[in-house]
Amino acid sequence: MTPAIEVAGVTKAFPVGDSQVQVLHGINVAIRSGELTYLVGESGSGKTTLISIIAGILFPTQGRVEVFGTDLYALSDTRLVQFRLATIGFIFQQYNLLPTLTAAENAAVPLIAAGMSRREATDRARELLDRLNIADQADKLPRQLSGGQQQRVAIGRALVHAPRLVVCDEPTAALDARSGRRVMDLLRAVALAEDRAVIIVTHDNRVFDLADRILAMEDGRITHDGTTMPQGH
């Protein structure tokens, strides 16, 4: 079976002052469909940088990224944006919901961006919020919701258009242990399928047991690949 994602020889250097700081050193990894993959590692090890490159929002310095057979960085800018909209769901640590839209409207944004009518899009978003157990919050504004509820709206937004790849950066960092676990359970239940993949950046050791696969990073390299946590964690 071809992998969902193939990362080949990816490096990333950021210009800092007059010099370049090498953040990723030749990353080679394949992510399989049907799996929930964790990306763990110390702060500063390059997790966010790698997941951004995989999600098509940050150009690598070198190397190639294929997502479901599409060479991301060979696409034109516009095509890349369209590809993201169709294929990738994002969950950001700070949720980044639009403060003046209701929960349902927020969750409907990817559908609306794709050209669906406002009514149909929010109807679909409502169905998803129902599956995420916050149907009763659908007409509230983000500031009227708790952190956990906002996170679920953000998950709703990431999943509403049924993207084949979902990427999350520290989705449970702001939540208590129980809420964090429920979020992971929900992601497993709603986002994962035979032909879909989920990648979660986390250093939340309360939820490590829920992963199918755990990749660990150190200093811009993948140093562990297994079904359990590396030693020392």
Added chain:
Amino acid sequence: MGWIAIRMLTGDRVKFIGLIFGVAFSTLLITQQLSIFVNLLLRGAAAVHEVPTADIWVMDRSGRTPDVTLPMPATALDRVRGVSGVGWAVPMIRSGATVRTPEGDLEPVSVIGVDDATLTGLPRTMVAGDRERLSDPDAVFIDDVGARKLFPAGGAVGTRLELNDQRAVVRGIVDANPTFTSTVILYTRYSNALEFVPGTRNRLSFILARAAPGSDPAAVAKAIEAATGLRARTRDQFARDGVDYIIENTGIPINFGITVALGFVVGVAIVGLTFSLFIRDNIKQFGALKAIGVTNMKIRGMVATQAAMVGLIGYGLGILLAVLFVWTGAQNSDAFKGFYTPWQIPLITAAVVMVMILLTGLLALRVVLRTEPAEVFR
């Protein structure tokens, strides 16, 4: 995405109101000041517009405006009447004088003597009294604004005045176009005016003429100049001369220019600052939208929608207020009598607001477009 852009904007009440206020304030200031400016300038032509039947104004060679009068010999009238192409020509005296009111106050006035037979040059509309009464001995008509100034308690009609130490009786009030100098105007018959205004034999100020049917006023004016050595201007030219005189000889254009520029600068400052604050507050959200897959094209559309909405509502509100302001002023204050908002001014203001919105919109857009989607993961 349009409605999302609008909800982003209107959801932030304080900034939304601030933006609308900024545009409306600028629009109001610019429109209102330009209107007052134009109306003041037009007062330089008020005397000309008061005589719509006269095509041509004839004056001394050195004459420039209706308010600066240089006497001509009485024979000039017949010479003008003799020029071919002249339909009719009538005399007019315009002169400064002093009245002593019944209370004993001295007031500088303008005396306008109109042709005895036709009363050409007398404003059409009477506010009080009967037009025929100008034939009464010593009769004068006073302009409405002047009447309120000289007789704040009313009762102008019937009052005796000492006009340059001659006896005069107010027999009527006319609805006159206020002039730039806004002195009290007393209308009287030409023959009467000769009595009121002392001086030499030469007291004729202007000859008002009309081109014969089928003749071009400009050509007739040229012919009059050639035949008489006097200065002859068509109505439009002379109106323009009056306006130009104000432009060239007063600080009005500079003063109003400064206020209008200030309105623009303050508007750009308020709107620019508030809009970039709004954009900065929403930069994470814009970043998230870009990451999710909203194209730069659609982002442009969103910012344009927001800017256009602010511009339209603010402009509409500002114009409404400005027109209301000018209208209320014209109804209630002699200083603003006859003021209106010429249709060109809202168009000019629209262009100014457009520049303002374009400037701030493009500036804000630059920030949004430069935001890397990857920044939302930071």
